[in-house]
Amino acid sequence: MAAVCTVYTVQSLNSTPTKTHLGFHQKQVVFYSTGKRISSSRRCSNITCSAADGTKTVVIGLAADSGCGKSTFMRRLTSVFGGAAEPPKGGNPDSNTLISDTTTVICLDDYHSLDRTGRKQKGVTALDPRANDFDLMYEQVKAIKDGVAVEKPIYNHVTGLLDPPELIKPPKILVIEGLHPMYDERVRDLLDFSIYLDISNEVKFAWKIQRDMAERGHSLESIKASIEARKPDFDAYIDPQKQYADAVIEVLPTQLIPGDNEGKVLRVRLIMKEGVKYFSPVYLFDEGSTISWIPCGRKLTCSYPGIKFFYGPDAYFSHEVSVLEMDGQFDRLDELIYVESHLSNISTKFYGEVTQQMLKHNDFPGSNNGTGLFQTIVGLKIRDLYEQIISSRVGAPLEATKA
Amino acid sequence: MHAIYRKGVKESESATMATIAGVNLSTPRVLAKASDSPKAQIIKSPWLNHPWKKSNQFGAGRMYVRPVAAAPEGLSEKVAESVKKAEETCSGDAVSGECVAAWDEVEELSAAASHARDKKKESDPLETYCKDNPETDECRTYDN
Numbered sequence: 001m002a003a004v005c006t007v008y009t010v011q012s013l014n015s016t017p018t019k020t021h022l023g024f025h026q027k028q029v030v031f032y033s034t035g036k037r038i039s040s041s042r043r044c045s046n047i048t049c050s051a052a053d054g055t056k057t058v059v060i061g062l063a064a065d066s067g068c069g070k071s072t073f074m075r076r077l078t079s080v081f082g083g084a085a086e087p088p089k090g091g092n093p094d095s096n097t098l099i100s101d102t103t104t105v106i107c108l109d110d111y112h113s114l115d116r117t118g119r120k121q122k123g124v125t126a127l128d129p130r131a132n133d134f135d136l137m138y139e140q141v142k143a144i145k146d147g148v149a150v151e152k153p154i155y156n157h158v159t160g161l162l163d164p165p166e167l168i169k170p171p172k173i174l175v176i177e178g179l180h181p182m183y184d185e186r187v188r189d190l191l192d193f194s195i196y197l198d199i200s201n202e203v204k205f206a207w208k209i210q211r212d213m214a215e216r217g218h219s220l221e222s223i224k225a226s227i228e229a230r231k232p233d234f235d236a237y238i239d240p241q242k243q244y245a246d247a248v249i250e251v252l253p254t255q256l257i258p259g260d261n262e263g264k265v266l267r268v269r270l271i272m273k274e275g276v277k278y279f280s281p282v283y284l285f286d287e288g289s290t291i292s293w294i295p296c297g298r299k300l301t302c303s304y305p306g307i308k309f310f311y312g313p314d315a316y317f318s319h320e321v322s323v324l325e326m327d328g329q330f331d332r333l334d335e336l337i338y339v340e341s342h343l344s345n346i347s348t349k350f351y352g353e354v355t356q357q358m359l360k361h362n363d364f365p366g367s368n369n370g371t372g373l374f375q376t377i378v379g380l381k382i383r384d385l386y387e388q389i390i391s392s393r394v395g396a397p398l399e400a401t402k403a
Numbered sequence: 404m405h406a407i408y409r410k411g412v413k414e415s416e417s418a419t420m421a422t423i424a425g426v427n428l429s430t431p432r433v434l435a436k437a438s439d440s441p442k443a444q445i446i447k448s449p450w451l452n453h454p455w456k457k458s459n460q461f462g463a464g465r466m467y468v469r470p471v472a473a474a475p476e477g478l479s480e481k482v483a484e485s486v487k488k489a490e491e492t493c494s495g496d497a498v499s500g501e502c503v504a505a506w507d508e509v510e511e512l513s514a515a516a517s518h519a520r521d522k523k524k525e526s527d528p529l530e531t532y533c534k535d536n537p538e539t540d541e542c543r544t545y546d547n
Contacts, residue, residue, distance in 0.1 A: 123500020217483025
């Protein structure tokens with residue numbers, strides 16, 4: 001026990017005492033203590049400071065195509081934990097990292113082993129494992145999880161180059177977001193919870209058109225060609241990760257409007273693995289039963305195309321899962337509240353918390369459909385998971401001393 | 404002015420850590436850049452402390468000074484160039500690694516351009532300044 005105490009004080013001399021306002025100090029330290037930090041963390045690792053005092057970081061993995069860090073899901077997630085996530089102050093302005101009081105979001109593009117020119121020379125995409133340094137990824141995520149700060153490289157999406165590293169201090173919750181959080185088995189084992197965002201081809205196409213048609217360089221053909229060219233690598237390396245995810249958010253075209261291809265109304269499925277520690281799936285009416293539900297009717301009037309829910313057990317890649325599905329759009333606040341009041345196991349701290357979170361970010365894309373709803377719910381489940389992990393760790397050392 | 408200075412001093416006193424005192428005693432260069440130093444120092448623009456923000460602050464109309472902080476115009480051109488290059492590369496061999504890598508680059512740049520557009524849409528000079536300096540007179544909010 002004494003050894004652990006010593007180690008802890010060594011760290012706290014140079015780093016933030018975890019009791020005080022972590023967020024505030026983090027911003028300062030990131031800037032000035034770079035030089036000192038490396039040596040202290042090396043010293044620390046020699047003494048093997050395992051954080052037996054229960055301050056081990058909780059690591060969440062999020063797999064999604066496209067860029068990192070500033071995406072809607074991340075902002076919703078960090079908002080649930082409280083506080084807005086910002087890029088590190090005083091650092092590289094093109095950093096992909098987001099830091100809030102409790103959470104740090106790392107973009108896995110920072111672990112590219114080849115920069116844009118290197119990939120062009122070798123003829124590989126960023127999706128290809130050969131363009132990523134999984135050893136470094138594993139090393140650094142493991143270090144952060146064990147409470148050791150790391151100097152993480154920065155991949156600059158604007159220039160396509162690898163910039164000098166930035167300091168990442170262990171937060172309470174670390175989110176690693178990118179193309180390959182679950183690709184490497186060692187990294188996968190470090191994750192306390194993992195999510196895969198599965199966008200169907202039609203929806204992806206519709207979204208990319210909306211995103212890129214504003215660019216003068218793009219045309220419908222170029223957007224299509226870009227998606228098709230990346231598809232083989234995507235199917236080979238990224239897509240298989242969904243079998244390892246604890247939760248998959250699948251986004252499909254709606255079934256309520258026949259022949260719709262605008263991708264505005266969406267059918268979103270939240271596929272939740274059964275038997276995951278600290279994670280109890282959200283359900284409608286009763287766990288394990290199957291139910292189809294249209295909330296619109298006498299109590300609630302909805303406008304076209306309305307809302308349709310489904311819940312039921314299923315099998316996904318030979319795992320037992322529960323699927324909660326929403327098709328359609330929310331039009332009004334009372335629809336949202338009505339739906340929320342009928343969902344169970346959503347891990348809210350007060351009635352209406354989901355609605356409140358959705359309203360807080362009603363300018364975000366997906367705020368009126370299942371994507372926003374399920375992202376918010378997943379955020380609440382992660383908060384619940386985090387609190388369970390922390391309370392279980394606090395409990396364990398107490399028992400050890402009693403014994 | 405006095406009120407601001409007093410508030411600033413109180414802040415540094417109430418901040419529990421010895422490390423804050425450590426910062427004050429160490430290099431003044433660090434102190435000037437630390438965003439939590441007494442507010443009395445901040446009289447003029449914050450851009451002097453963060454020179455790279457200048458080119459973004461004044462909008463994309465000006466020629467960007469450093470290639471790292473690329474204005475959206477620069478990015479848009481990059482996207483257009485990369486699309487052309489990808490089409491050229493792929494006209495030869497549509498399944499080669501080079502062709503695929505070229506379209507991947509297009510995707511990466513398009514994503515970066517769209518992020519930049521979003522950022523530009525929401526960047527209000529006052530909001531950006533107030534994010535870093537919420538205690539200054541212009542940025543104080545009265546919620547009660």
